[in-house]
Amino acid sequence: MNTEWREDLGPLFQPETIAFIGASKSISKWGNIILSNILIGEFKGVVHPINPKEEWILGLKVHRSVLDIEGPVDLAMIVTPAKLAPDILKDCAKKGVKSAIVVPGGFSEEGEAGAALEKELARVAEAAGIRLVGPNTMGIFSGKKSLYALMPPVRPKPGPVAFVAQSGNLGTQLMSIGQEHEIGFSGFAASGNEAVLHCEDYLRYFGEDPDTKVVMAYIEGLDNGRSFIDIAKKVSREKPLVVFKGGITAAGMKAASSHTGALAGSEEIFNAAFRQTGAIRAANPKQMLDLAWALSELPLPRTNRVGVLTWGGGWGVVTADCCEKAGLEVAPLSKKTIEKIDKLLPPYWSRGNPIDLVGTLDRHNHIACLEALIADENVDSAIVLGVVGGATLITAQMETMQGAPAAVTAFVEAFEQMDRMIEEKMLELIDKYNKPIIGVALYESYRPYKTGKGRMIVLQEPHKAVNVLEQMFKYRQYLESIGVER
Amino acid sequence: MNTEWREDLGPLFQPETIAFIGASKSISKWGNIILSNILIGEFKGVVHPINPKEEWILGLKVHRSVLDIEGPVDLAMIVTPAKLAPDILKDCAKKGVKSAIVVPGGFSEEGEAGAALEKELARVAEAAGIRLVGPNTMGIFSGKKSLYALMPPVRPKPGPVAFVAQSGNLGTQLMSIGQEHEIGFSGFAASGNEAVLHCEDYLRYFGEDPDTKVVMAYIEGLDNGRSFIDIAKKVSREKPLVVFKGGITAAGMKAASSHTGALAGSEEIFNAAFRQTGAIRAANPKQMLDLAWALSELPLPRTNRVGVLTWGGGWGVVTADCCEKAGLEVAPLSKKTIEKIDKLLPPYWSRGNPIDLVGTLDRHNHIACLEALIADENVDSAIVLGVVGGATLITAQMETMQGAPAAVTAFVEAFEQMDRMIEEKMLELIDKYNKPIIGVALYESYRPYKTGKGRMIVLQEPHKAVNVLEQMFKYRQYLESIGVER
Numbered sequence: 023m024n025t026e027w028r029e030d031l032g033p034l035f036q037p038e039t040i041a042f043i044g045a046s047k048s049i050s051k052w053g054n055i056i057l058s059n060i061l062i063g064e065f066k067g068v069v070h071p072i073n074p075k076e077e078w079i080l081g082l083k084v085h086r087s088v089l090d091i092e093g094p095v096d097l098a099m100i101v102t103p104a105k106l107a108p109d110i111l112k113d114c115a116k117k118g119v120k121s122a123i124v125v126p127g128g129f130s131e132e133g134e135a136g137a138a139l140e141k142e143l144a145r146v147a148e149a150a151g152i153r154l155v156g157p158n159t160m161g162i163f164s165g166k167k168s169l170y171a172l173m174p175p176v177r178p179k180p181g182p183v184a185f186v187a188q189s190g191n192l193g194t195q196l197m198s199i200g201q202e203h204e205i206g207f208s209g210f211a212a213s214g215n216e217a218v219l220h221c222e223d224y225l226r227y228f229g230e231d232p233d234t235k236v237v238m239a240y241i242e243g244l245d246n247g248r249s250f251i252d253i254a255k256k257v258s259r260e261k262p263l264v265v266f267k268g269g270i271t272a273a274g275m276k277a278a279s280s281h282t283g284a285l286a287g288s289e290e291i292f293n294a295a296f297r298q299t300g301a302i303r304a305a306n307p308k309q310m311l312d313l314a315w316a317l318s319e320l321p322l323p324r325t326n327r328v329g330v331l332t333w334g335g336g337w338g339v340v341t342a343d344c345c346e347k348a349g350l351e352v353a354p355l356s357k358k359t360i361e362k363i364d365k366l367l368p369p370y371w372s373r374g375n376p377i378d379l380v381g382t383l384d385r386h387n388h389i390a391c392l393e394a395l396i397a398d399e400n401v402d403s404a405i406v407l408g409v410v411g412g413a414t415l416i417t418a419q420m421e422t423m424q425g426a427p428a429a430v431t432a433f434v435e436a437f438e439q440m441d442r443m444i445e446e447k448m449l450e451l452i453d454k455y456n457k458p459i460i461g462v463a464l465y466e467s468y469r470p471y472k473t474g475k476g477r478m479i480v481l482q483e484p485h486k487a488v489n490v491l492e493q494m495f496k497y498r499q500y501l502e503s504i505g506v507e508r
Numbered sequence: 509m510n511t512e513w514r515e516d517l518g519p520l521f522q523p524e525t526i527a528f529i530g531a532s533k534s535i536s537k538w539g540n541i542i543l544s545n546i547l548i549g550e551f552k553g554v555v556h557p558i559n560p561k562e563e564w565i566l567g568l569k570v571h572r573s574v575l576d577i578e579g580p581v582d583l584a585m586i587v588t589p590a591k592l593a594p595d596i597l598k599d600c601a602k603k604g605v606k607s608a609i610v611v612p613g614g615f616s617e618e619g620e621a622g623a624a625l626e627k628e629l630a631r632v633a634e635a636a637g638i639r640l641v642g643p644n645t646m647g648i649f650s651g652k653k654s655l656y657a658l659m660p661p662v663r664p665k666p667g668p669v670a671f672v673a674q675s676g677n678l679g680t681q682l683m684s685i686g687q688e689h690e691i692g693f694s695g696f697a698a699s700g701n702e703a704v705l706h707c708e709d710y711l712r713y714f715g716e717d718p719d720t721k722v723v724m725a726y727i728e729g730l731d732n733g734r735s736f737i738d739i740a741k742k743v744s745r746e747k748p749l750v751v752f753k754g755g756i757t758a759a760g761m762k763a764a765s766s767h768t769g770a771l772a773g774s775e776e777i778f779n780a781a782f783r784q785t786g787a788i789r790a791a792n793p794k795q796m797l798d799l800a801w802a803l804s805e806l807p808l809p810r811t812n813r814v815g816v817l818t819w820g821g822g823w824g825v826v827t828a829d830c831c832e833k834a835g836l837e838v839a840p841l842s843k844k845t846i847e848k849i850d851k852l853l854p855p856y857w858s859r860g861n862p863i864d865l866v867g868t869l870d871r872h873n874h875i876a877c878l879e880a881l882i883a884d885e886n887v888d889s890a891i892v893l894g895v896v897g898g899a900t901l902i903t904a905q906m907e908t909m910q911g912a913p914a915a916v917t918a919f920v921e922a923f924e925q926m927d928r929m930i931e932e933k934m935l936e937l938i939d940k941y942n943k944p945i946i947g948v949a950l951y952e953s954y955r956p957y958k959t960g961k962g963r964m965i966v967l968q969e970p971h972k973a974v975n976v977l978e979q980m981f982k983y984r985q986y987l988e989s990i991g992v993e994r
Binding site for chain 1: 832
């Protein structure tokens with residue numbers, strides 16, 4: 023059987039025409055909710071709702087069957103009851119539809135009858151070469167086509183990160199957190215029961231996708247460990263692959279009820295396998311987002327030598343501890359750097375790394391210190407604490423004052439302007455020295471500014487910034503070990 | 509020399525009258541900023557600004573010297589240049605002032621001359637029995653007196669958590685994060701250079717303070733390790749003491765430049781010492797807040813057996829993994845519980861722990877499932893994922909829709925109402941079964957509702973909830989080991 027079609031997921035992620043089968047007028051039905059999500063998301067293509075009993079849904083002309091649509095159909099989104107899906111898919115095959123997303127549950131996850139239904143679905147899809155997502159999936163997203171074919175109303179902006187999730191709920195919620203932080207996504211797939219397309223198929227596609235700079239995967243179980251290792255190796259040669267694995271303990275595996283192949287088993291086996299692949303292992307789901315965000319925006323650090331700049335002594339201590347524990351070196355400053363900073367800070371400054379700004383208020387000075395630090399030949403990355411995000415606190419507190427005078431408002435505005443300037447300068451320094459700089463702002467409500475140069479990577483706690491630099495450095499070491507220069 | 513005065517910090521944390529020495533009219537000076545913070549904070553007492561050159565500052569009559577104030581003065585807040593502080597403190601001694609906060613830097617942290625100045629300051633304070641905070645401190649907070657005697661405009665609400673910080677910057681920023689989460693504080697001290705009052709003095713006071721339910725400490729170095737151990741032991745017998753230690757690696761210790769006594773040294777030595785004391789060790793500064801919040805609101809779990817209820821399968825897997833790694837048991841459900849839930853969920857539910865709500869939408873049902881779980885004799889605590897905080901996502905997304913119809917707005921409101929009901933019921937279950945329940949909502953912008961029953965503890969990631977339960981359980985074990993029932 024020709025299976026090359028599996029490798030080309032273009033019809034799925036870049037469809038021109040979608041048949042939305044099971045469209046509904048009722049706003050409490052998925053056939054309406056998902057269709058709304060697609061329309062509100064401004065899909066760059068044509069959607070044909072299919073429903074044998076309606077004429078118009080959400081302002082679109084309804085067809086009775088996929089077979090009634092004129093012209094080719096790239097993707098069928100199937101939101102009918104499970105038992106109807108195989109027959110609908112047969113119509114799709116007849117029509118020459120190249121890909122399908124089968125949303126409903128009621129297949130192998132619900133016992134033997136469901137498993138038989140799923141087998142039938144897979145048989146039809148594979149005979150016709152239909153790239154089938156699911157069944158039992160929360161859907162997909164495509165940045166290029168602005169296609170939000172998802173159950174929840176999650177609308178991350180398009181961007182460089184692709185994401186494959188073996189849990190639709192966890193996957194879409196992480197996308198939504200990514201949206202809160204304005205992390206851009208190129209594509210997303212909730213792989214569902216993986217009757218036809220498997221986790222690895224999406225990874226391969228995103229690995230080759232020129233719009234994707236970083237690939238993220240939430241994995242619970244793999245049917246074919248060998249194939250995963252091969253594909254993961256290929257992907258991480260080209261771009262970072264960040265993986266979080268669920269189900270690594272007996273309790274977790276029981277929860278996942280995963281019937282997996284070679285890779286199933288203890289964390290140690292996974293660790294070893296992942297190490298071979300060059301994939302980057304996240305310690306928790308949110309860390310996967312931090313890593314993907316940083317890896318998509320920053321150059322890799324050349325060595326493990328970090329410079330720390332802090333507006334508060336305590337945070338410098340905490341960060342230095344985190345660095346040493348993570349195998350990063352809080353590098354000694356060169357004589358030249360110390361001389362430069364002697365001219366910038368009061369005489370009692372630390373004269374070492376971390377550089378404590380000892381409460382100085384001149385923000386231009388902060389940037390001058392940062393430039394001295396990142397220019398240092400001993401330093402290949404920097405973590406900057408407290409220097410960004412300052413206005414958030416001031417603003418929040420000023421809002422609690424009744425009738426704040428104009429002078430205070432002007433003060434807050436000046437502070438914000440300064441923060442924006444600081445972040446823009448930091449982005450310039452990253453470009454100028456080709457070394458990663460990560461900001462740490464401690465307020466959860468803080469979001470970095472959009473500047474002409476883009477947006478700074480700002481995380482919320484020192485250990486998060488350290489973890490990201492550690493993993494970036496290890497990824498660079500991996501690339502060197504396989505002879506790839508980046 | 510009589511040193512009993514050290515043990516009574518009442519004049520410092522519950523002053524009736526404050527002399528604010530170094531008050532200023534200029535809004536860019538600390539002598540104005542801190543005074544504003546005290547006035548805006550609505551201090552329940554009298555403040556006398558002191559400045560030899562002014563008559564009125566911020567609407568208050570100014571005195572030329574502390575000696576000109578009629579009646580007793582409990583606390584002198586000194587915000588003058590460092591070199592004036594010893595003479596000012598001598599006036600305070602003459603006046604019979606019982607406590608002082610010396611804000612300026614320029615003492616032992618700035619070389620030999622500063623160290624001599626600090627020695628002189630300490631000599632005056634100790635001879636007169638003045639409880640002196642600092643020098644080089646960001647100030648203190650007292651919940652009972654609504655006293656925000658702090659450099660930054662941080663205004664957490666009063667409540668059950670006390671906090672001692674050996675870094676003012678880190679301390680006040682954590683307070684500000686606590687404020688974001690509406691965690692209440694009974695007291696706070698940035699201990700500064702600790703010329704007179706040491707970290708342990710504050711710990712002892714908060715340990716005995718009836719308004720304080722949990723004590724938090726950020727520690728960099730201890731002059732007297734033995735005294736810390738003794739006091740920490742006493743405190744943690746009465747109430748939880750949560751500690752984060754900065755400066756546990758060579759890099760961190762260098763950053764802290766801490767010249768500490770017996771307790772200085774590697775993490776292992778600290779671990780051993782802390783274990784003796786029953787103090788709870790946080791892995792990072794924010795975790796200290798999570799722990800203090802939970803410990804101040806929830807009953808301790810009787811055993812390590814956890815029940816997990818989740819609205820999304822993937823998060824259940826992640827949580828089960830975290831539990832097992834932390835030594836918590838994802839407990840098997842009793843037959844009775846399974847029978848109860850058989851009546852509540854579709855037949856294909858997991859029939860085990862974690863309980864996956866398999867996408868059911870009836871929120872009353874969620875609460876019924878939670879009650880079945882927490883009532884189970886095998887289960888002594890619960891983590892509930894995704895069931896709280898749902899409206900946040902919906903609301904955020906609806907705001908992105910232009911001209912959302914009234915039906916949609918009503919839908920969001922209904923969702924919020926339901927969320928509020930859910931959280932109130934959860935609080936009822938905690939009381940009814942006297943077992944801790946922690947919610948996990950994945951959106952960073954989410955904050956739990958204020959209900960008639962208070963506010964649910966809701967953390968942002970599964971591993972945070974697991975860590976809190978793990979530490980609570982260990983604390984209970986410690987109490988049992990020393991024969992204390994709680």
